Amino acid sequence: MAAGLVAAMLGGMTAANQLPPQVADLVQNLQKYRRTVLAYLRTENSDLALIEIERLETTWTADLERARAAIGQDRSLAEAVTETARAIHAARVAGERGDFAAARSLIEAVNRPIGQWRRRQGIRSLSDCIDEAGEVYERLDVHRTSAPDLMREDIRTGIAAQAEAAARAFRRCNEEADATTRANVEFRRLIDGMINSLAQVPEALLRRDAAYLHRLLIEQRSFERLLSMRFG
Missing domain, CATH: 1.20.120 (Four Helix Bundle (Hemerythrin (Met), subunit A))
Structure with a gap:
């Protein structure tokens, strides 16, 4: 140009x-x-x-x-x-x-x-929210590549807080999306999948089940990447 x-x-x-x-x-x-x-x-x-x-x-x-x-x-x-x-x-x-x-x-x-x-200018778009949610999620994603010691209460408490923070961030994106995007089948699959997967983290922590947590984190990373590629 x-x-x-x-x-x-x-x-x-x-x-x-x-x-x-x-x-x-x-x-x-x-x-x-x-x-x-x-x-x-x-x-x-x-x-x-x-x-x-x-x-x-x-x-x-x-x-x-x-x-x-x-x-x-x-x-x-x-x-x-x-x-x-x-x-x-x-x-x-x-x-x-x-x-x-x-x-x-x-x-x-x-x-x-x-x-x-x-x-x-104070002009937001859904891509801003997706980017911000991805940054919040990164704090939880570190446990995907470095297995946490779930026998430690402080570690479990920290992971639970990170999962809840990520869930809040992605729920905000669902709220900020316009009506057409919220009705989009792919958006619904990804955003609902991410939020539902994050909601299962407390159960994995309660069980002290590292394998279960790892599966959830792999799943969540996929949702986060796809949301970023498709709507970020």
């Missing part, structure tokens, strides 16, 4: 703490293609990943043109848009030369500039 086009976008954006529809489309399509590209790269489908990066760049350019007036006089948003466009272009160039490690790194971070702008 040329800097001149971004500069031409300075026009008249409202200060309400929500994204105008055209900007919302821009962000949603960015997140959608980002998830698709990363899914292909994780499974080493580099050819399909490159096709999706190219589609991302084409869609981004078209969406940005439609969002011209909505971006308005918010110079910090225009700067975030410029940075995002450069990252998308760099990812495509990296993919074309076969450097998919670089392409993946760029695509993983491609939503950060606009995400940082949104947070400064």
Whole structure:
């Protein structure tokens, strides 16, 4: 995206703490293609990943043109848009030369500039909540790779508190999701699966059953990763 086009976008954006529809489309399509590209790269489908990066760049350019007036006089948003466009272009160039490690790194971070702008404006999205819940869950997930001593009461108490904190975080995401997302079959399977699995942790602790706890943690990690890839 040329800097001149971004500069031409300075026009008249409202200060309400929500994204105008055209900007919302821009962000949603960015997140959608980002998830698709990363899914292909994780499974080493580099050819399909490159096709999706190219589609991302084409869609981004078209969406940005439609969002011209909505971006308005918010110079910090225009700067975030410029940075995002450069990252998308760099990812495509990296993919074309076969450097998919670089392409993946760029695509993983491609939503950060606009995400940082949104947070400064107090504009939340479901992806923010999913990211925050994932950070909370990381404190529990350490027990997946380092088996805890469930004979110790302090360890059991700590794990129970971590599981409850994670459950609260994911319940919040369910509450923050819009009606369409809450009704989405995949979202329901993942968010309900995560919350229900976390609810079983106290039983595993009561039994002092390390194998049971480990199975739950493996299951929860899968739910957390899928939520991040699909809705993060």
